[in-house]
Amino acid sequence: MAPVCVLVGVMGAGKTSTGLLVASGLGVDFRDTDSDIEARAGKPIPEIFVDDGEEHFRTLERDAVATALASFDGVLALGGGAILAEENRAALAGHRVIYLSVELTDAVKRVGLGTGRPLLAINPRATLKHLLDQRRPLYTEVASQTVVTDGRTPEQVAEEILAGLANDRVG
Numbered sequence: 001m002a003p004v005c006v007l008v009g010v011m012g013a014g015k016t017s018t019g020l021l022v023a024s025g026l027g028v029d030f031r032d033t034d035s036d037i038e039a040r041a042g043k044p045i046p047e048i049f050v051d052d053g054e055e056h057f058r059t060l061e062r063d064a065v066a067t068a069l070a071s072f073d074g075v076l077a078l079g080g081g082a083i084l085a086e087e088n089r090a091a092l093a094g095h096r097v098i099y100l101s102v103e104l105t106d107a108v109k110r111v112g113l114g115t116g117r118p119l120l121a122i123n124p125r126a127t128l129k130h131l132l133d134q135r136r137p138l139y140t141e142v143a144s145q146t147v148v149t150d151g152r153t154p155e156q157v158a159e160e161i162l163a164g165l166a167n168d169r170v171g
């Protein structure tokens with residue numbers, strides 16, 4: 001069993017919102033490792049960061065990624081930082097990984113004040129710039145396809161992904 005596709009990209013790329021649309025377009029389930037982590041911890045992500053620290057969050061995230069890749073067959077969205085762990089990058093090999101790319105201007109607009117994203121609680125623009133610079137090569141490394149999302153709606157991005165998936169099934 002393997003996910004139909006796995007969405008990766010920085011915070012604000014649209015993994016969660018676009019992933020839901022792709023899953024609905026395909027008539028399959030949607031899953032987000034952030035929600036799995038919150039369910040397991042019994043609290044929202046900002047509280048996990050405050051109470052237990054980022055390291056603990058990353059441990060829960062590695063478990064969530066491994067479990068979902070092994071047991072879920074719908075559309076899967078990862079948290080933006082899942083890519084940092086070598087273990088997660090290795091686990092993604094052989095999966096259809098779609099990198100939703102977004103540049104700083106649009107990412108900043110989309111995350112707003114960073115509510116719900118503890119890493120963006122202070123100076124979201126500068127933090128996002130740093131994270132984009134650090135992570136872009138890692139997203140590219142694991143991706144089988146890159147979809148540019150700047151200036152496009154989640155519906156337009158989902159359309160492109162759905163067209164690519166349909167094309168692969170025919171071809």
Ligand SMILES: Nc1ncnc2c1ncn2[C@@H]1O[C@H](COP(=O)(O)OP(=O)(O)O)[C@@H](O)[C@H]1O
Binds near residue numbers: 011014111154157
């Ligand atoms: N392509 C897009 N264009 C405009 N806004 C978007 C787009 N994709 C997502 N958004 C908005 O940006 C915010 C973050 O999207 P989300 O799906 O949570 O991103 P991610 O899961 O990648 O962090 C949400 O408010 C969402 O509605």
Ligand SMILES: O=C(O)C1=C[C@@H](OP(=O)(O)O)[C@@H](O)[C@H](O)C1
Binds near residue numbers: 011080
């Ligand atoms: O980039 C990151 O390190 C994070 C991204 C978030 O998910 P989204 O990318 O879905 O916002 C969430 O996992 C957590 O706040 C940490």
Ligand SMILES: [Mg+2]
Binds near residue numbers: 015
């Ligand atoms: Mg998300």
